[in-house]
Amino acid sequence: MRFGVNYTPTRGWFHHWLDFDLDDIRADLDSIAALGLDHIRVFPLWPLFQPNRTLIRPRAVDQLVRLADAAAERGLDVAVDGLQGHLSSFDFIPSWTTTWHRRNIFTDPDVVDAQAAYLTTLAAALAGRPGFLGMTVGNEINQFSGRPHPDPDPVTPAQAGRWLRRMLAACEAGAPGLPHVHASYDAAWYDGTHPFTPAHSARLGAMTTVHSWVFDGTAQRYGHDAPATGLHAAYLVELSKAWADDPARPVWLQEVGAPAPHVPPSGAAAFAEATIEAVLDCPDVWGITWWCSHDVDRGLADFPELEYGLGLLTNDRVVKPVGEVVGRYARERGRHPVAEAGARRTALVLDAGEPEEAPGRGVCAPGGAFFEAWMRGASGGGRVGVVLAERAGDAGYLAARGITEVVGP
Incomplete structure (x- = not known):
């Protein structure tokens, strides 16, 4: 099990690329390494790295490499997101896709070619560097594809799939053989009209x-200290496995955090412990990467209130109680054996409609019938998996996952 953190620089947040200071970064990384974590996830801002469709700034790419090398010197592996994209309620989209140059970022051929070139350039610059884990296409870039985004880039599920395959191929071209991935926010799992689907995420x-x-409705509906809130991350891990073609496909809990006031600061440490304990009981989990490393400087304006206090450390690099909990699990990872195949022998049958687009996946959302049924089974200590209805009778598939009992919701 890997334990890491999404790196939020203390000086200037992600705007630090404009005033790149390796000494500040080294101090941040020292405070992260001191917790016992083993990796960070890093976010170059797309408009700063590729300000023109045919210009990828060499100095910006070099700064990213220097950051990765500084992390490696401290024993921290590095995963890098490419298309930022969307971060903490702010959008970072280059000017050559907006206003007078408005083009769909998922379907316009020139934009897609430029994105692919950018991802390949970043991956190639990092390929072979010690501790480089691979690329993530972008942070929750699926949020640009539909409402509630105020200016969406409409796309069909088929087009979304083609775009993802192209972007992943671009990452592979730059750094062959590494585990490149993509990331979506939970509309992919919970909204039957959303064009990025569970099948895209899981396959x-x-x-x-x-x-x-x-804050997706779970804490609001059930309470910050309810079993459903502490189990939410494990639920998503198990839900994702229902769509995977490979029964042993790894799952990375790439973002999880304790957002106030939905989880009050006084309850953040307990929330972290409940979340981690539940996820440790899920088979095939690659790792947990907490959001985020350091609090956002309150000198920066206009963030949603919950974004300011999500760090494991303060903006002055002081460890918070939630950081103590996550750090303890990281330092004692050998005492927490990862669940093996067959750990969840009972699976709840999910019928979300046709599996490629899953138009009925709304039942999986907080308050939905399937969500409620899974939580009833898991809240009392039950070890509950998920299987799609069309696979519920496939003996070979069930055996590969170690499932011996399937039950309806």
């Missing part, structure tokens, strides 16, 4: 990534 890329945020 494209080297691993499935899940982003677990309990």
